[in-house]
Amino acid sequence: ALDAALALGLKIPDDLRLVSIRNRCSTITSPLPLSWVETQTEEYARTFLARLMKIEAGDTDPSLDTIPCKLVEDPGLPAVFDGKLLGAS
Numbered sequence: 001a002l003d004a005a006l007a008l009g010l011k012i013p014d015d016l017r018l019v020s021i022r023n024r025c026s027t028i029t030s031p032l033p034l035s036w037v038e039t040q041t042e043e044y045a046r047t048f049l050a051r052l053m054k055i056e057a058g059d060t061d062p063s064l065d066t067i068p069c070k071l072v073e074d075p076g077l078p079a080v081f082d083g084k085l086l087g088a089s
Helices: 002-007 024-028 041-056
Strands: 018-020 034-039 069-072
Touching: 034 041
Parallel strands: 018 034
Antiparallel strands: 034 069
């Protein structure tokens, strides 16, 4: 995605903001300013295992599971998001 953005002449982060779905550690090693999605590992694992158990029991419902997460912006970027938990009701 980064190569395509640069090939189009987009400037990071002025024209396009990048978000890592891994964790803060992956943003530290990036040469570009990145925001990241912060998830609770235990909740993620619990949701994954519950879905796996349903599949093993024969449930083929393709519905999506959501877990609470938070978008954390690189402190060097101007604020754009409101900081609310994403996926939370």
